[in-house]
Amino acid sequence: MKHSEFWSAVDTVFGSGYGRSLTQDLVLPGIGMTSVDALEAGVAPRDVWGALCDETDRSDADRWVFRDDTRRRR
Secondary structure, rough: OHHHHHHHHHHHHHHHHHHHHHHHHEOOOOOOHHHHHHHHHHOOOOHHHHHHHOOOOHHHHHHHHOOOOOHHHH
């Protein structure tokens, strides 16, 4: 997962306003810091996304929203 995919997933699953608030304010227990702080500290975006999904009890569909399978569009 790239940083751009992380932010796209945040916007898709939570909406841009609420998603940005979550990433700045919600401390993720598994990581010990907010999503923004974790990304800045070098934590892999996939790990941050997983922790954010775990903490907000997201469905599997939401968890994998960043996976854009181009084969499906053919």
